[in-house]
Amino acid sequence: MPKQKLIVLIAGAVVLVILSAVLMLTEDDREAMNSEDEPQLANEETASSEPAGETDDAGASSGNAVNIDSSEPQEEEASISEEREEQLREAAEEALDTFTPDVEEPFTYEAFEGQALVQSLYQSGQEEGGTISEDMETNAEWLAVELSAWRDHAEDAYGFSFDQASFEAYVEEQENVSLEGSAEVMVLVDTLNEAESSLGDQQLHYQYGIPFIWHEIQDEAAGGESPEATTELNALFYEEQQEVFERIQSENPDMMEGETPPE
Numbered sequence: 001m002p003k004q005k006l007i008v009l010i011a012g013a014v015v016l017v018i019l020s021a022v023l024m025l026t027e028d029d030r031e032a033m034n035s036e037d038e039p040q041l042a043n044e045e046t047a048s049s050e051p052a053g054e055t056d057d058a059g060a061s062s063g064n065a066v067n068i069d070s071s072e073p074q075e076e077e078a079s080i081s082e083e084r085e086e087q088l089r090e091a092a093e094e095a096l097d098t099f100t101p102d103v104e105e106p107f108t109y110e111a112f113e114g115q116a117l118v119q120s121l122y123q124s125g126q127e128e129g130g131t132i133s134e135d136m137e138t139n140a141e142w143l144a145v146e147l148s149a150w151r152d153h154a155e156d157a158y159g160f161s162f163d164q165a166s167f168e169a170y171v172e173e174q175e176n177v178s179l180e181g182s183a184e185v186m187v188l189v190d191t192l193n194e195a196e197s198s199l200g201d202q203q204l205h206y207q208y209g210i211p212f213i214w215h216e217i218q219d220e221a222a223g224g225e226s227p228e229a230t231t232e233l234n235a236l237f238y239e240e241q242q243e244v245f246e247r248i249q250s251e252n253p254d255m256m257e258g259e260t261p262p263e
Contacts, residue, residue, distance in 0.1 A: 080183045088126065088184055092191035095121035099132060103198045107151060107162040107205055113144035115199075115206035122188050147209045149248045153240070158217040164201075170212050171204060214240070 080088070098121055101114030117140040121132065154160030185207055193200030214237060219226070221236055 080187075085183075085187060088187040089191060091125035092122050092188045094125045095188075096191065096195060100195060101192075101199055101202065103196055104202065106164065106202060107209070109144050109148045111202045112147045112206055112209070113140050115203045116140035116143040118192070119188065119203070119206065145248060145252060146244070147206070149244045149251070150210050150213050153244050153247055154213045154217050157243075158220045160213060160217055166216070167205070167208070167212055170215055171208055174208070 095118050099118055101118050102110070104111035104114065117132070117136060120136045120140060124131075124136070151160070151162070185203075189200045189203050189207075192203050217240075218233070218236070221240060222233075
């Protein structure tokens with residue numbers, strides 16, 4: 001089990017690096033069209049949303065799902081059929097009937113964990129009906145550990161401080177860019193907002209957390225210089241990701257022992 005958890009974290013890092021390459025290519029095209037535009041970025045999991053240019057999904061992360069597009073408004077956005085939207089809304093409502101996250105302090109371990117769990121229930125409900133399994137709870141804990149480690153690393157190394165206004169501005173920049181599954185994520189966010197607006201915000205924190213942090217610290221991480229090549233930015237992100245993993249292993253030795261991480 002511990003090895004599976006570590007594999008999940010490593011796989012997430014690989015996905016983030018791949019997404020970063022795609023996002024940087026998008027950014028390069030945009031800068032070629034308008035030299036006055038400032039560089040920006042994006043995520044998956046989910047991923048989550050990402051390294052080089054952000055942040056999925058939800059990726060969404062974790063299903064987090066974030067992304068960067070051209071600075072010009074675009075008419076087309078992620079869309080789904082009415083039938084599919086209804087199915088997703090039912091899955092989201094069933095997930096909240098099974099488990100409704102508490103409103104927590106924003107950008108905290110507790111908030112990340114609750115949102116990761118409801119996201120897992122939502123995805124599971126689309127396939128076989130949502131029930132909370134031990135694996136879901138464990139995965140939610142580890143995803144919360146990873147997001148919290150990124151936050152702590154950014155705070156300690158670069159003086160990062162979460163600011164809701166900056167976060168909202170960042171997310172707004174991503175609205176014209178669609179990653180696979182982004183429409184599904186927004187159905188869950190809308191459903192959470194109907195229960196409590198803060199819950200919708202916290203799902204966005206979970207979805208865009210890592211890409212937003214990377215967006216905020218990447219210039220300082222680059223030493224004030226702007227990496228010209230995608231490979232340079234990818235390498236820089238990978239260095240930060242490795243430091244985050246080392247922090248996780250140092251602060252959570254139980255990860256390798258199969259125990260539950262401390263909150």
